[in-house]
Structures are given as C-alpha cells and as structure tokens.
Amino acid sequence: MPSIQACLFDLDGVIVDTAQYHYIAWRELANGLGFDLSIEQNELLKGVSRMESLEIILGIGGVQMPEEEKLTRAAIKNARYLELCMQMTPADTLPGVRNFLDELKQNSIRIGLGSASKNARAILERIDMLAYFETIVDGNRITKGKPDPQVFLLGAEDLNTPPVSCAVFEDAVAGIQSAKAAGMLAVGIGQASVLTEADVVVPGFTNFSLSHLEELAASL
Ligand code: B16
Numbered sequence: 638m639p640s641i642q643a644c645l646f647d648l649d650g651v652i653v654d655t656a657q658y659h660y661i662a663w664r665e666l667a668n669g670l671g672f673d674l675s676i677e678q679n680e681l682l683k684g685v686s687r688m689e690s691l692e693i694i695l696g697i698g699g700v701q702m703p704e705e706e707k708l709t710r711a712a713i714k715n716a717r718y719l720e721l722c723m724q725m726t727p728a729d730t731l732p733g734v735r736n737f738l739d740e741l742k743q744n745s746i747r748i749g750l751g752s753a754s755k756n757a758r759a760i761l762e763r764i765d766m767l768a769y770f771e772t773i774v775d776g777n778r779i780t781k782g783k784p785d786p787q788v789f790l791l792g793a794e795d796l797n798t799p800p801v802s803c804a805v806f807e808d809a810v811a812g813i814q815s816a817k818a819a820g821m822l823a824v825g826i827g828q829a830s831v832l833t834e835a836d837v838v839v840p841g842f843t844n845f846s847l848s849h850l851e852e853l854a855a856s857l
Pocket residue numbers: 647648649650659682683684685686687690715751752753754755756757776809
C-alpha cells in the first residue's frame with residue numbers, strides 16, 4: 638500500500654465519547670414509550686444514522702408509530718442530546734487524539750472527518766477541534782450511511798487524495814466496513830474481537846504515532 642497522505646476520522650467514539658449522551662437521550666425516548674434500552678442495545682446504534690437508530694429502538698420495544706411522530710420524537714431526542722453535549726469541554730477530547738493530529742499536521746498529512754452525525758460541526762466546536770479538519774463529511778452531506786463507502790470517498794475527494802493513500806480511524810463495525818469498501822486502510826479504535834474486519838485495532842491514540850501508521854501501511 639502507498640504511504641499514507643490523508644487520515645479520515647470518525648467522530649463519535651474516536652475523537653470524543655458522545656455515545657454516553659446518545660444513550661441517555663435514546664433511553665429517555667424509550668422510557669417515554671414504556672420500555673427500557675440497555676447499554677448493550679445502545680452498542681447497536683454506533684455509527685448508525687439518527688432515523689435508523691430510532692427504527693432499531695422501536696423494533697426493540699415492539700412499538701409502531703406514524704412517520705410524523707417518528708420525526709417529532711427524533712427531534713426531541715436530538716435537542717436533549719445537544720443539551721447533554723453542552724456539558725463537554727476541550728478536556729473531553731479522547732486521550733492522545735490532539736497529539737496525534739498535531740503530529741499529522743507537522744508532517745503535512747491531510748485531515749478529514751467522516752461521521753454519520755448531523756451534529757459533527759457543533760461537537761467539534763464545543764471541544765475546540767474544528768480547526769484541525771480540512772474537510773467535514775457528515776450526516777448532512779451523505780445520502781448513503783455506513784457501511785456504504787460514500788462518506789470516506791467524499792472525504793478523499795475533498796482532500797485530493799486517492800483512496801489507497803487514505804487511512805480511516807473508526808470505532809464501529811459499519812464504519813470499518815465502509816473504509817474497506819472505499820479501499821482504504823482501516824484502523825479500528827476499540828476491541829479486536831469486535832472490529833474483526835479492521836487492518837489493525839488499537840485501544841486508542843495513547844502511544845499511537847504516525848510511524849506506527851506508516852509501518853502498518855508498508856506491511857500491507
Ligand atoms: P446525530 P459517528 C454517529 O456518529 C453515532 O455513532 C451514532 O450513534 C449516531 O446515531 C449518528 O452519528 C447520528 O448522529 O443524531 O448526531 O446526527 O460515529 O459516525 O461519528
């Protein structure tokens with residue numbers, strides 16, 4: 638594989654842990670409909686769009702509702718989620734992320750975001766990370782969600798970099814599938830037993846550096 642010229646990052650679970658706030662807000666929605674949502678069930682929602690997440694949750698509760706009510710309930714959930722996200726500060730950026738992005742910048746590696754979230758910009762602003770990203774491909778721009786490769790292919794195009802020279806950092810199974818379908822190097826953030834299709838899995842960015850990434854790219 639050629640050397641890496643661009644890195645594309647997922648947001649939730651890679652740059653910052655917003656899954657905890659999604660969980661609180663989705664759980665309140667479920668409770669309002671008379672059932673509960675476990676932390677294990679919340680795992681099914683990672684990397685999945687807002688409306689698809691709602692469908693999964695309604696399936697768990699065996700609840701049906703008209704489309705209009707789905708939109709209303711999703712909007713209420715999102716308002717609650719954003720209210721919770723406002724508690725975040727730059728200190729909530731996941732460990733090692735800022736150092737790794739600084740290293741990429743110093744070495745002229747291009748940086749983009751590839752997220753299913755429609756709140757990506759607001760969250761990056763909140764944790765003071767917006768300035769790192771040369772392009773943001775988010776839930777407002779994509780027409781096909783992960784595992785479709787669209788989100789990362791658009792990012793590569795924006796950064797004028799061939800997919801084969803891009804690395805993707807992802808915490809969700811669907812996101813790793815999206816990266817592989819795009820023909821990119823896929824670095825899983827989390828557990829190897831979960832992210833089985835990734836080229837490599839690391840627990841996080843602490844102790845991870847550009848030289849690790851380059852060694853990996855050269856070995857493929
Ligand atoms: P929103 P990512 C995804 O972000 C989350 O993992 C997923 O749980 C969420 O449902 C989705 O964004 C949509 O988020 O409601 O903010 O538009 O992991 O792709 O950065």
